[in-house]
Amino acid sequence: MSGDRVQRTSYAVDVAAPAGVVYGLIADTTQWPLFVPPSVHVERLEFDGTSDRFRMWVTADGGVKSWISRRSLDPGRRTIDFRQEVPAAPATSMGGRWAVEELGRERSRLTLVHDFTAADDCPAATEWLTRATDSNSRAELAQLKETAELWTKLDDLRLTVEDSVRIHGPAELVYDVLYGVEDWPGHLPHVDRLDVREDQPGIQVMSMESRTADGAVRTTGSVRVCFPHAGRIVFKQTATLPLVAAHTGEWSVVPDETGVTAVATHNVLLREEAVGALLGPGADIAQARRHVHEALSRTSTATLDLAKRHAESAVRILRPGS
Template sequence: MSVERVHRMSYAVDAAAPAGALYTLVADATQWPLFVADTVHVERLDFDGAADRYARWADVDGELRRSLVRRTLDAGRRSVAFSEERPGAPVTAAGGSWSVEELAPGWSRLTLEREIVLGGRSPEAERVIASVEKGDRAALAGLRTAAERWRRLDGLLMSFEESVRIEGPAEPVYAFLYEVGSWPGQVAHVVDAEVTEDRPGVQRTRLVSLADDGSEYTTRAVRVCFPAAGRIVFKRTRPHPLLAAHAGEWSVEPDASGVTVVCRHEALLDEPAVERILGPDADLARARRYVREVLGRESRATLAPATRDAGDPVRTLRSV
């Protein structure tokens, strides 16, 4: 008979940031793809102001894992209690809390307490513990780094979208967006593409693109595809050289006479790269304009072949 074992972990980091700024980053998990290295996508499923429930996709040791998490948020105490629904074996239960303490004006401490119940002792259980500890420490470091830029963070964050209206069926449009390997030769800026699938609908991509000056740059991404919903969410694990992080979503939204295709972008500028790439006189405003122009142009170029092929026969796609 297997005996359950409880493993408790506690970590803390101090940040040169106000407690309120640090708590805001912890509470808004939807932005974690920009701040937490292993987080690919977070989708809030329910929220009533004091409690929420979300799905999180994380790239853990080369494997994309999905978890469902319930949280209770207490802004007054700057604490967030969480529990994971139906964790995967050998974990039988998982939960804990985040808390933010003000140490002094402009200084705060972020503490993460976690408890994992494991179904006995095994090599797999030990790997799970090591993986969780690695992810937790990376999350603390990422949130601290973001919080310490709190004065400039609004200028570093970008959120925008490109859309196009297509008079045609949704299926071939979605199929083109799904089949990244076919983009070279069809999408103007893409000169090479490699795609692997961890499992149906979970893709890892490597794209080589042309910059404005004709040079090439490489991006890598993890994509999670939802054919039934007409959605593909992505995080570039190696983003454009001017960005520290980049995530987003393609969505194909049908109506009675056609579809609207939207590409949404969430990005975090890499501040040290601005002067190096754009020149000594460049500032954040110029970098924002540049990134907006480049990503917008690339999105429109990607949609051009999809628009052209909208009349192709319907193809069946695999579901995640």
């Protein structure tokens, strides 16, 4: 850290939820992409209950940053200390603490403290880090507060949708279709337009216009992190459908001795206040769950079927005598 000056920020928010609920939300890093707006994906590397090491990808000031962090968890004191192993530029160090203070049976205060340095105290880098830390900290606390205050309904508002298809073809060709989103508009009936850029290898930022079952056109935005050697693509929607507060998921290609299983998984947090306006007066969470499940399953299955046709057609073309 040499002689770089340490910058410190501190933010706090009062939450109408028990301290244990709030602590639980920040303790499980694997759930952050669903509950913390800047978080795109967390890949856990080590965890023993009190020590946590993970790689995470986040949106920051219009871009995508990635780093490996270590955390020390103290459930008794409800504190979590964190430190980036190799900070994302332009930071030369980044760390801090989460703390949850009990204010009452169903009231608590969540505090987030950061300390960081920029190389050679560069004013531009310090200003960028301050701005990004401020923006992300406020977004994190606001969303965590909103989510924690739904604690009695959270199980009903969370939804996981999984679809899979069996494919008799090469895993590489299946992955090519899932990765090559720029070709989706010409092959998937529900995709009207799709713009994608890949400024960093394996990090796709995309905007998509898709058509719902009733013909309405909706625009969503996503960040996708691609792991070609593992046959995985994880994603986080940065602009969601009106009924959805948060949406993450994964495309995976799992080969075995006789072929490939391609799987689409979606994790969704529903927006309760939008249910009546979008599905009609009297609609409830159960109807919203069915509606979102059917919509996601319809589009996922169409995409998986496209990958199946592509891979199996190539096999037939290459087969001798065909």
